[in-house]
Amino acid sequence: MNDFIVPDTEVRGLLAILPRGLRPYAMLARFDRPIGWWLLFWPGAWAVALAGGAVKRWDLILWLLVGSIAMRGAGCVYNDIVDRDLDAKVERTRSRPLASGAASLKAAWGWLALLCLIGLAVLVQLSPYAAVVALVSLAPVAAYPFMKRITWWPQAWLGLVFSWAALVGWSEVAGALTLPGLTLYAGCICWVIGYDSIYALQDKEDDALIGIKSSALRMGKHVRLGVAVFYALALLLWGAAVWQVRPQLLALLALLPVAVQLLWQVTTLKDDGADPLVKFRSNRFAGLLMFLGCLVVGVA
Numbered sequence: 027m028n029d030f031i032v033p034d035t036e037v038r039g040l041l042a043i044l045p046r047g048l049r050p051y052a053m054l055a056r057f058d059r060p061i062g063w064w065l066l067f068w069p070g071a072w073a074v075a076l077a078g079g080a081v082k083r084w085d086l087i088l089w090l091l092v093g094s095i096a097m098r099g100a101g102c103v104y105n106d107i108v109d110r111d112l113d114a115k116v117e118r119t120r121s122r123p124l125a126s127g128a129a130s131l132k133a134a135w136g137w138l139a140l141l142c143l144i145g146l147a148v149l150v151q152l153s154p155y156a157a158v159v160a161l162v163s164l165a166p167v168a169a170y171p172f173m174k175r176i177t178w179w180p181q182a183w184l185g186l187v188f189s190w191a192a193l194v195g196w197s198e199v200a201g202a203l204t205l206p207g208l209t210l211y212a213g214c215i216c217w218v219i220g221y222d223s224i225y226a227l228q229d230k231e232d233d234a235l236i237g238i239k240s241s242a243l244r245m246g247k248h249v250r251l252g253v254a255v256f257y258a259l260a261l262l263l264w265g266a267a268v269w270q271v272r273p274q275l276l277a278l279l280a281l282l283p284v285a286v287q288l289l290w291q292v293t294t295l296k297d298d299g300a301d302p303l304v305k306f307r308s309n310r311f312a313g314l315l316m317f318l319g320c321l322v323v324g325v326a
Contacts, residue, residue, distance in 0.1 A: 185219045
């Protein structure tokens with residue numbers, strides 16, 4: 027059996043030492059591409075830090091990390107189950123385990139159930155209020171794979187889903203979904219739309235051919251401007267959340283490093299098939315900068 031490698035996947039690290047029979051399932055959960063769970067994790071970590079719980083509730087941050095890895099994996103498996111026919115028509119995704127036949131549909135459902143059980147273990151660590159907030163996310167998560175078929179803005183729906191940890195983290199530390207947490211969440215949605223529009227640049231030609239909708243196609247030649255607008259909205263909303271927690275101009279300076287990083291993405295973005303992936307992945311570092319800013323404000 028030949029090694030199964032998708033175009034943007036490298037068989038190295040953990041994937042390289044796994045038995046070949048297990049590699050398709052690791053790939054289904056995207057364990058070879060940690061950028062996804064980092065992006066899912068950061069909003070939750072930001073919320074905990076901004077709410078002032080980063081030190082006292084360091085265990086919560088770790089649980090959110092475990093939950094992000096498991097549930098991002100579960101989301102990818104579910105997405106591939108739904109999209110297996112479309113994936114077979116897209117150059118970048120046609121060698122995914124289900125699209126290529128390297129994994130069976132029945133086994134994929136079983137793998138999905140196991141990942142959800144890990145997510146359940148994280149869920150029981152939360153207060154009842156935060157647990158309910160987390161459970162509400164299941165509906166938009168289940169609907170996401172279908173959005174690219176019915177709207178030009180599936181990235182907006184992904185924003186709702188991938189930012190949800192902010193609501194969970196905030197409600198766990200603050201005890202309720204108060205305005206700063208909701209404002210932080212809104213900013214996260216704009217951030218996700220921006221970086222996922224960059225990511226969607228990779229598939230523009232294939233998406234157009236098979237009728238898949240995306241913000242990158244909708245914005246056409248104005249993707250850079252569109253991303254800039256969404257990043258600017260994200261910064262404005264994050265600034266509002268910071269101001270609600272600590273109404274001091276000095277506190278807003280904590281957002282300067284992440285603002286510079288996002289500006290770098292926009293000003294140097296190239297629609298050449300390689301650069302969009304580099305810029306997309308750089309949001310892992312942007313997330314770290316934002317976390318440090320929230321940490322400073324939250325413990326000040």
